[in-house]
Amino acid sequence: MSHKxxxxxxxxxPLQEEPEFFRLYVEGEKxxxxxxxxxxxxxxxxxxxxxxxxxxxxxxxxxxxxxxxTSHPLAYVNAVEDLAKIQVPERALYIRTIIAxxxxxxxxxxxxxxxxxxxxxxxxxxWAWKYREPVLDMFEMITGNRNHYAMMKVGGVRxxxxxxxxxxxxxxxxxxxxxxxxFKGAVMDDPVIKARLKDIGILNKQQxxxxxxxxxxxxxxxxNIDVRRDDPYGAYDxxxxxxxxxxxxxxxxxxxxxxxxxxxxxxxxxxxxxKMPKGEIDANIKDIPPGEGxxxxxxxxxxxxHYVCSDGTNQPIRHxxxxxxxxxxxxxxxxxxxxxxxxxxxxLAAVDPCYCCTERVAVLEKATDKKIMNGWDLIKxxxxxxxxxxxxx
Amino acid sequence: MVLVGSVRHADVLLVTGVPxxxxxxxxxxxxxxxxxxxxxxxxxxxxxGRIMFKDSYNSPCAVDEVxxxxxxxxxxxxxxxxxxxGAVKLIEKVKGKK
Amino acid sequence: xxxPLKDEIKERLEKKIVDWHQHSPRRVYISIKPQDLKEAxxxxxxxxxxxxxxxxxQDTPAGIEILYHLSFDKTGEIFSLRVLIEDxxxxxxxxxxxxxxxxxxxxxEIWELLGVNFIGHPNLKRLLLADEWxxxxxxxxxxxxx
Numbered sequence: 001m002s003h004k005x006x007x008x009x010x011x012x013x014p015l016q017e018e019p020e021f022f023r024l025y026v027e028g029e030k031x032x033x034x035x036x037x038x039x040x041x042x043x044x045x046x047x048x049x050x051x052x053x054x055x056x057x058x059x060x061x062x063x064x065x066x067x068x069x070t071s072h073p074l075a076y077v078n079a080v081e082d083l084a085k086i087q088v089p090e091r092a093l094y095i096r097t098i099i100a101x102x103x104x105x106x107x108x109x110x111x112x113x114x115x116x117x118x119x120x121x122x123x124x125x126x127w128a129w130k131y132r133e134p135v136l137d138m139f140e141m142i143t144g145n146r147n148h149y150a151m152m153k154v155g156g157v158r159x160x161x162x163x164x165x166x167x168x169x170x171x172x173x174x175x176x177x178x179x180x181x182x183f184k185g186a187v188m189d190d191p192v193i194k195a196r197l198k199d200i201g202i203l204n205k206q207q208x209x210x211x212x213x214x215x216x217x218x219x220x221x222x223x224n225i226d227v228r229r230d231d232p233y234g235a236y237d238x239x240x241x242x243x244x245x246x247x248x249x250x251x252x253x254x255x256x257x258x259x260x261x262x263x264x265x266x267x268x269x270x271x272x273x274x275k276m277p278k279g280e281i282d283a284n285i286k287d288i289p290p291g292e293g294x295x296x297x298x299x300x301x302x303x304x305x306h307y308v309c310s311d312g313t314n315q316p317i318r319h320x321x322x323x324x325x326x327x328x329x330x331x332x333x334x335x336x337x338x339x340x341x342x343x344x345x346x347x348l349a350a351v352d353p354c355y356c357c358t359e360r361v362a363v364l365e366k367a368t369d370k371k372i373m374n375g376w377d378l379i380k381x382x383x384x385x386x387x388x389x390x391x392x393x
Numbered sequence: 394m395v396l397v398g399s400v401r402h403a404d405v406l407l408v409t410g411v412p413x414x415x416x417x418x419x420x421x422x423x424x425x426x427x428x429x430x431x432x433x434x435x436x437x438x439x440x441x442g443r444i445m446f447k448d449s450y451n452s453p454c455a456v457d458e459v460x461x462x463x464x465x466x467x468x469x470x471x472x473x474x475x476x477x478x479g480a481v482k483l484i485e486k487v488k489g490k491k
Numbered sequence: 492x493x494x495p496l497k498d499e500i501k502e503r504l505e506k507k508i509v510d511w512h513q514h515s516p517r518r519v520y521i522s523i524k525p526q527d528l529k530e531a532x533x534x535x536x537x538x539x540x541x542x543x544x545x546x547x548x549q550d551t552p553a554g555i556e557i558l559y560h561l562s563f564d565k566t567g568e569i570f571s572l573r574v575l576i577e578d579x580x581x582x583x584x585x586x587x588x589x590x591x592x593x594x595x596x597x598x599x600e601i602w603e604l605l606g607v608n609f610i611g612h613p614n615l616k617r618l619l620l621a622d623e624w625x626x627x628x629x630x631x632x633x634x635x636x637x
Contacts, residue, residue, distance in 0.1 A: 039619040040416050044449035047630055051448060060445060066470060082515055147470050212543050212593030224564075225542070231517055231567030294518055294560065294569055296544070307547050307560070322545035330596050414621035450630045451620070 022332070022348065029340045034333055049319035054080060054288055057316065058152050061306075064323065066147050067110060070103045071299030072321070073152035075306040078233050080154045083293025083308055086285055090235075092156040094276040097234035099142070099151050100297065101265040101272075105176070106135040107300035108258045108265075111352045112183060115255065118345045119196050120383030124186060131179040134172050141165060156282030166273050173266050180262045187255055192389050197252035201347030203335045204249050211331040214324045215302020216257040217351045221249030227298035234297075239271040251350040258352070288314070301325055301352050325353050345382040405432045405480075406460070411439035413451045417459055424460040432463045432483060436476060441465045496539070496563050500570060503534050510573075517566070520558070522573045528559070529585040531572055535561050536591060541570065543593055548601035550632045551575075555582045555607055576607065586612035604631040 023035035045064060049057050061072040074096060081088060088096075109132040116124025136146040142161055143149035151157050161169075187193055203213065208221045218225055226243045228236040244260040246253035290312040296305045302324030309318040328351040336347050397403055400423050412420055424431065435456045438444045446452040456462055466479035497519065501508065507530070510522035523531050535541045541561040549556045554577040561570050576582040586609035588594045598609045599618040606629040609615060617624070 039617070039621065040413070040419075041410070042413055042415070042451050042619040043411060043446050044451040044630060048446070048449055063439075063445060063469070082518060085515065146472065209542070210591045210593060212591070227567075230564045231562075231569075292514070292520070294571070296569075303544065303562075305544050305560070307558070309549065318547065318549045320545070320547035320549075326545075326596060327593060330593070333592070414623060 022336075024336070024341070024344060026341060029342075031337055031339050031341065031344060034336050036329065036332060038329070046319050046321055049316055051315065053314050054154055054316065057319065058154070059150060061321065062148050062150065062152075064321065067107050068103060068299045068301060068304070068323075069148050070099050070151065071297050071304045072306070072323070074100060074233070075295045075297045075299075075304045076308070076319075076321075077152045077154050078295025078297065079293045079306040079308040080288060080295070080310075081293070082295055083291045083310055084154075084285070084288050086155050086283055088156055088283060089280040090277050091160075091279045092281045092283075093233075093238075094235045094272045095157045095161055095281060096152065097236060097239075098161065098269050098272045098276075099139075099149060099157075100234060101268045102135060102138060104265045104300045105262055106132050106139075107352075108262055109135065111258060111300075111349075112187075112255075115251075115346065115349055118349055118379055118382050119193070120386040121193070124183070127179070128183065131176065134176065138169055138172050141168065153282065154288070155285035156280070158282075160281050161273075161276070169273060170270065173270060177263075177266060180259065180266070183262075184259050187259060192386060194252060195389050196386050197250065197255060197346065198248075199250050199252075200343045201251045201254075201335045201339060201350050202249050203331055207331065207334050208249070211334070212327050213302075213331045213351075214327055215298070215300075215352075216244075216254055216261065217302065217328050217331070219244060220246045220253035220257045222247040225303075227296050227303050231296060233295070235272055235275075236268070238275065239268055241268050241271075251346055254350045254352075288312070299324055302328060325351070329353050342381040342385040345379050400427050403427050403431060405434060405483075407434050407436055408440050408456050408460075408462075409436045411443050411446045411449075411452045412454060412456060412459055413449075414453060417453065420456070420459050432487070433460050434464045434466060434479060434483060435462045436466045436479075437471060438467050438469045441467050444469075496566060496568065499539060500535065503538065504531055507531055517568045519568065519570045520573055521570060522575075525574045525576055525584045528572065528574050529587055529590070532559060532561075532587045533590055535570065535572075539563070543587075543591070543597070544569065546594075546597050546601060548605040548607060548631065550579075550605060550634075553577065554579055555605055557584065557601065557607070559587075581608070582606065583608035583610055585610050588612050588614075603629075605629050606632065 024031050025033040045060060048060060052060055058073045058076060061076050062069045064072045109128045113125040113128030116122065116128060139149060140146050142165065143151055143159060151159060203217065203221055205221045205223055208218045208223045214225065222245060224243065224245055229243055241264045244257050244264065246257050288310050290310050292309045294307050296303055304324055305322040307320040308316050311317045332348055332351065336344055339347050406424065406427060408420065435441050439446060440456045442455045443452055464479050464483040466476055468475050507523045507527040508521055509524060512520045514520060536543060541563050544560040544562050546560065547558040554575045556573060556575050559572040574584065576584055584607060586598055588598055589611055595614060596618060598612055599615060601607050602609060602615055603617050603620050
C-alpha cells in the first residue's frame with residue numbers, strides 16, 4: 001500500500017529542516033500535489049518606496065534581486081517615464097539595452113550552471129560559471145560593480161560607455177560565442193541530457209496561459225510573448241533580433257530557449273555598440289507630476305512589471321512591483337505534479353526561480369514526521385538518475 | 394572552505410541578507426543546531442545592519458541581534474575578494490587565539 | 492480589416508465602463524463598478540485573450556482601489572481595470588481565481604497586505620507574511636503608518 005509522504009523542498013540550500021518551502025505530497029516515487037510557501041525574502045519594498053524620493057527608489061528596487069538587478073530599476077524608470085511622459089535621450093536607450101542584455105547573458109549562464117549541477121553535470125556547472133566571469137568583468141568595467149550597477153535613473157542612465165571600452169567589449173563578446181557554441185553542443189547533442197530533461201516538468205501552452213506564466217518558461221511552451229518586442233523599451237525596436245520559441249514546454253525546451261537567447265543577446269549588444277549615437281545620456285528630470293505610469297521589461301526570467309502612482313510630491317504614493325518569478329513559481333503547482341522525486345529538483349529549477357532566499361528540503365514520513373531525506377539527498381537523487389542513464393547508454 | 398550538506402557539519406555560517414520575521418527564527422534554529430564552536434560571518438550591508446531595509450515593516454533586526462557574529466563583511470554586494478579577505482582575517486584571528 | 496482592440500473592448504464591456512482614460516499609446520485605464528469586475532475580467536481574459544499581468548491594490552481616502560492590469564501581447568497595450576471598494580471597514584470583491592489559477596497569488600497578496608476579502612477564492616491564506624504577523628494589521632494600509 002502506498003502511503004502519502006510529505007516532501008518539503010528548497011532548491012538551493014539544503015541545510016535546514018523547517019519551515020518548508022515547497023511541500024511535495026508524494027505517493028511512492030510520484031509527486032501528487034505541491035504546496036508552495038514563500039515569503040522568506042519579503043522585505044516590504046513596496047511600502048519602503050512610499051518613503052523614498054524617486055531617485056532613491058531606483059537604488060532600492062535594484063536590490064530586490066541580485067541576479068536580475070537591472071531589470072527592476074529599468075522597469076521602474078520606464079513606469080515613471082510613462083507617468084510623466086518623459087523622452088529619454090537616444091544614447092541612454094542604447095546603453096540601457098546593452099546593460100539589460102549583458103544581464104540576460106550572465107543570468108542564463110548562472111542558470112545553466114545550476115541546472116548542470118542539479119542533474120550531476122558538474123563540469124557544465126563549472127564552465128558556465130567560468131564563462132560568466134568575463135561578463136561580470138564587463139559590468140565592472142562599465143558600471144564599477146559586478147552586481148547592482150546603479151545605472152538606471154529617471155530620464156536616462158548614470159554612466160556613459162566610453163569609446164575606448166567598445167573594442168574591449170566587442171572582444172569579450174567574441175570570446176563568449178565559442179563558449180555558447182560549446183554549451184549548445186553539450187546540451188543539445190548529449191543523449192543523456194536529452195533523456196534527463198525531455199518530457200520532464202512539462203507546462204503546456206494552455207497551462208502557461210491559465211497560470212499567466214511569462215518569459216522563457218512561456219516561450220518554451222510556444223507562447224509567443226516577449227516584452228522587448230511586444231511593448232518595446234530601450235533600443236529593442238532599433239536593432240534586429242529574434243524571439244526564441246520552442247513548443248514542447250518541457251525542461252529541455254526551457255534550456256534550449258535560454259541557450260539560444262544567449263546568441264540573440266550577443267547580437268543585440270554588438271548592434272547597440274555599433275549604432276549607439278553620440279549625445280546626452282540624461283534628460284535631467286527635476287519634477288514628477290501627479291499621475292500613474294506602468295513600465296515593464298523582459299527580465300531574464302520574464303516580464304517584470306512596475307506601476308507607480310504619483311501625487312506630485314517627490315515620493316511615490318504607490319509602487320507596485322511584480323517580478324516574473326511570482327507567476328512562474330506558482331505554475332510549479334502543475335509542472336511538478338506527476339513527476340518522480342528524482343526529477344523534482346530540475347523541474348522546480350527550470351522556471352529559473354529568483355527566490356533570493358535560503359530554502360531547504362526535507363522529506364518527511366507523514367505518519368511519524370520522521371525525517372528520512374533532506375534537500376541535498378534530493379539533488380543527489382537527481383544526479384544519480386543521470387548516472388544510471390549514462391550507464392545504460 | 395567546503396559547502397557541507399548539513400548544518401551539523403558546519404564550522405562557519407555565512408549569512409547574507411536581512412532577516413525578516415520568517416527567517417529570523419530559522420536563523421536562530423540553524424545556529425542552535427550547528428555544532429559549537431561555530432563562527433558566523435555576516436556578509437553584505439543588510440546582514441551587517443539592515444541599512445536600506447531598516448524602516449521596513451518586515452525586517453525587525455540585523456543578523457547580530459539574532460545570532461552572535463564573528464566577522465562583518467560590508468558591501469552591497471561585497472566583492473568576492475572582500476568576502477575572501479573577511480574569511481581569511483577571521484581564520485587568522487581564530488588561529489592566533491590558539 | 493481587424494477591429495482595433497480598444498474598440499472591441501469598448502463594445503464588449505459597453506455599459507460596464509464608468510470611465511475610459513487613455514494615458515499614453517499603450518496604456519488605458521478603465522473604471523468599472525466592483526460588481527462588474529468578474530465578468531469584465533472574464534471577457535478580457537477568456538474572450539479577448541488578454542493576459543493578467545498582476546493587480547495593484549491601493550489604500551486611498553475614497554476607498555480601496557484595485558487595478559487589474561491586463562496585457563494584450565500582440566500590441567503591447569495594457570488595459571487596467573480600475574475598481575473602487577468604498578467600504579474600508581470590510582472591503583470585499585468577487586475573486587477572479589475561479590476563472591483561471593494565475594490569479595490566486597495575486598489576490599492572496601492583496602488580501603494579506605490590504606485586508607480585502609476575495610469572495611470565492613479557493614485558498615485565501617498567507618503568502619508573504621509570517622504566521623505570527625498580527626491579524627488585522629495590513630502593512631499597505633496608510634492608517635498604520637507612524
